[in-house]
Amino acid sequence: MKNCLKALRAEQDWTQAQLAKKLKVSRQTVNAIETEKYDPGLPLAFKIARLFRLHVEDIFECDDH
Amino acid sequence: MASAERLSDCPSHYRMAWPVIILQLAWFASVVVSRQWFNQGIVPPGMYSWMVAIVPVILAPFVLRAYVGYFRALDELWVTIYLRALAFSFGVSVLFLFIYPILELSGAPKLDAFAYAAFSVSVFCGAAFYCARRYS
Secondary structure, three states, rough: OOEOOHHHHHHHHHHHHHHHHHOOOOOOHHHHHOOOOOOOHHHHHHHHHHHHOOOHHHHHEOOOO | OHHHHHHHHHHHHHHHHHHHHHHHHHHHHHHHHHHHHHHHHOOOOHHHHHHHHHHHHHHHHHHHHHHHHHHHHOOOOHHHHHHHHHHHHHHHHHHHHHHHHHHHHHOOOOOOHHHHHHHHHHHHHHHHHHHHHHHO
């Protein structure tokens, strides 16, 4: 699944560790999502969307469509 | 101030893992030592043998509690990594458990239950390491 988390994080000038702290996940999780090696579950996806005041589909884009 | 934020509040898999690993190693050491003592006949029968045997038993619930607590504190990526590693190591262990006795009949060295358990744990650790590298 494609996502623009890295760009959104860069806009806020946050490090991966700072974003991880805000999301209460490990830095490895943020890195894995940004590099599209891992697709987050719904609760974490909504948490990310809420943090950036966006909709989930604004951040994550399914490859199938 | 962002710089003043304590990044240590960010959940770290490695930081949380160390107390569990140390407790597990302590338990494992108690198992190995008590087995060795029994096998070498160092422990006199009666009350003393029970005292040696009970140490790993007493430690076991603490190890389990620490492990479950650690697992609950993990975030979803690390839960995924460990579940994949568990699924893989379970499958490999079951296959090994059925296949190796046939090899023993052909002359391979005999293994006891302790060796099978050590094999399962080793496969789990290897699988977890491999999965963690895939996501990093």
